[in-house]
Amino acid sequence: MCGIHVSLSSAPRDIPEAVKTCLRNRGPDFLGQTVCSNDASLAHCLTFSSTVLALRGDHLARQPLVSPDGRTILCWNGEAWRLDGHRIEGNDGEAIHDLLTKASASDASSRQDAILNVLRAIEGPFAFVYYDKSMEKLFFGRDRLGRRSLMLAQDGISGDLVISSIAEACDLRWKEVEADRIYVVDLGPGSPVSAALLRQPVKHEWLAEEHIDFVSSIGRFNKALPSDNSALASTSPSVAMLKDRLLDSLRLRVLHIPPPPLASPTSVRLAILFSGGLDCTVLARLTHDLLEAEAEIDLINVAFENPRVVARLKKEANGEPVDFYEACPDRITGRKSFAELEAVCPGRAFRFLAVNVPFTDTVAHRRQVISLIYPHNTEMDLSIAYALYFAARARGVAVGTDGLMGAPYESPVRVLLSGLGADELFGGYRRHSVAFSRKGYPGLVDELLLDVSQLSTRNLGRDDRVMAHCGKEVRFPYLDECLVKWAMETPAWEKCDFENGEDANGIEAGKRVLRLLALELGMRGVAQEKKRAIQFGARTARMECGRVKGTTLLS
Template identity: 35%
Template sequence: MCGILLYHGGLAESDSTCRDEYMEFEENFHNKITVNCHNAIIDNLIPYIVRRGPNFSSYRYLEKYNTCWFSSILSLRQPFTKQSINISNRYILQFNGELYNHGIEEAHESDTQFIVDLLEGSIEDDNSSTQQQIIDIIRRLDGEFAYTIYDLKESVIYFGRDSIGKRSLSFYLDHTSGELYISSVTGTTTKNFVNCNGGQIYIYSTVKKSMLEQNIMIKDIPYHINDTTDTDLKNYDSLIQNLYKQLQIATNKRITTIHPTHIENSPISVLFSGGLDCSVIVALICQYFTQNNRKTTIELLNVGFENPRTKLQPCDTPDRKLGISSFNILKPLFPDVDIKLIEVDVPYEEYLTVRPKVIDLMYPKNTEMDLSIAIAFHFASRGVGFITQDNKRIPYNRKGIVLFSGLGADELYGGYHKLANKDTPQLVEELQRQINNIHDRNLNRDDKVIADNGVEVRYPFLDESVIQFSTSEIPINYKINKFILRELAKTKLLLGPIAEKPKRAIQFGAKSAKMTKDGNKNGTDILK
């Protein structure tokens, strides 16, 4: 996980500090970082970027190109790779995320270095246009990422997010001055930032001071939902086996790309409501370590809010009760894995204190529903809570820096309540809309509030191969109330009781929605 910030425009008035070509800021010096750019937007954005990458930060300014880069790094792989990266004095690269291209995990190669090698190779290739080479390189990447690539020779900046949009990225283009800002997170610094679309490759000319070709996509078409039915369940066994294999691969490569020293010294964390989706992910992680005879600790991050309207305490929330129940099912299934349930309690006063920060982080999302989801993820990923040990409840702070999430299962397998009464054409249409819009509806917001805690989240259900298989191969009748995932949980993971649990949205399970007596607000209401 990293934070990236790029600015192209008029920095000619900057002082000598800003004119330094490259400055580095080591760990633990983040509160003192200043680059004196005389640019209020950059100065305001830097603290957001720093919190996303607690291990290293750097600032680069190339006066010749009127461009500066600020990067922060959460180090998960060796060798440690500093950013931004000057590639043969031709490209400047910033990369935020993780790649799972074949071979990276076996060699424990830096994913940033993987892109560097591709870009260096393109410099020597005269068989196609530079723009097409860059587009082809971006299309080769498999993972969860956002990026900026400045082609210094062609005076073009490429930026965007992976095909699903699992990492946040926003930009602001001043059409009058031609100034361009690109940032992982913006807060409410300016109301002009817009979220990048998932999978769109943005191309900006620093000469023309405008965007070039529009709607260049990593994938040529949106995902389309299979509208066929298998009424007699003739393909039941093969479909469940194939989905199980896809999810195994997606989960395993998100484990093997964590450097071994991190797994040996730090747990893997899971955002854990106790429901079906996250329990499937926990079981798949446990299976990997059990089958490979490796030891690890898994932290299940379960959040509950004190809610004055319902008069519930965190320990009484539905997700806390479900989390404990599911934890007690998972733990005996995998006796060789150290599974810890971290109970994250959020007192109402602390909710009120952190609320403005989360509203700021999730911008431009600004509804009651967005806040109730975002603040649950923010506290869960912060992971300050309790564990029960020797029948005593003792304080415990999350130690894992890689978090797994079950996000995507509802969109792929029909988990939302509003889908229950739809006929087949309506269900196909809604599921197609859900998965193709998840970059804007969920991911940009969630990445901003989670990564602010200096952690990285990974999404096995949103692996490209899992999505492709789930949308194109699984008949629509297997996606009524997540039928196929529930059957997989029972037959392949032995999660019988968990597989029967109904869907409950996190804001209602954790009781982070409708916190006050003025509880008649709708989720779509704009925050005040």
């Protein structure tokens, strides 16, 4: 995880101190800056700044990455897990920069296509800004699914262009870079600086060839309808195939994580955002199969003091003491799933981290969280962001297997796993069952296709800004390109067979393929767990006024 800040202006441009602090929070290991001035006749310069959170390779790769001759510069924020289907060993930022530099040495007529093809071959979450001085072109963008943040602002008066991981100010100039294209700004000679800077970036497709039926530039969605009723079971091929692909995704994301600074060799290196629900608990269970026996895993579970809910609980308690944190739905589910994990994973040192957030803390961090989620600005955005923000801070109390609170604990990990994406891929939302009840499989297929096609426009940039501010990198195993491609190509009834309803084991149809995998892994309680939105499970929704709607704009 890194912080990117690149400005194109008539003179070197200083980063505002508040922004520099946020960038350092994203990448506390190193802050670097490179200033590149073009031909004097163009009268503009590029200022590249990067901060680094070192998680790949055996050394700190200082950024911005600059070629020995200074002709190419790369600011890289992300994880290139594969290139053309092959895993990248060592530091991925350096590997990508080397390939881009070689592409920049191609014949002038094919140079841009060579650069675009390198970028198109990357699998993984990333945002980047790349400059080729010989071409006088600036390339930038986010990965196909938009898993890393990148913001853009153009000043119509000064002509300045700024590309950054975070917005410098909450004003209308700033917008998120769309994840559907690679963007190129031509800074060639013959244009005054204002005209050059205000020129619209040219968009280049993620796919080099035309595939109009590809979804998110990843694969074709299977719209087939079943010819008969075939109920999903633990022995169904899709269950075993999901397990294999999820294990492949997890291997990339949980193995070879370097130890946190000042940590002992056996210290915990990985934490899971843990509500106790199906998606995150399956990740924890499979991660147990991959990590060495002595590795610890932190399970971060957040619960909030919601004044509106607390008042109701106190009234219902008739004067008796009430622990409103322990009464949070996600805390109840989290403890239950934690106990089940302990039972099926003997010997694994899982640590349940109970993060209890007083209302005073929520209020104290309100302005900070609002600035991080911008340009998202609704009450629902804030409710979700609160839960992610305090989970990423990872400060709470360790809970033992006996359920008793232990000592205060702050997790030192720098890598978080999130279960996001499973609902969209496997039909876990209520709207999926509603679509089936109204129009059968044709309605369900349309709804699943819509969800997958909108993954890149969802809120992953917002979530990245919130959690990266705490010096953490969040990884999404369900959003691995290979897994997403397989899920799109798998017929709907092999993921969620709503026509069969709840089965004899109490397994509901939504995300049935994942529930059956949980059952096969020995977690019956988890397999039966109902879906619940994070803002309701952690009780961050409607904290100050019960009548406020999720769509209400923040003031």
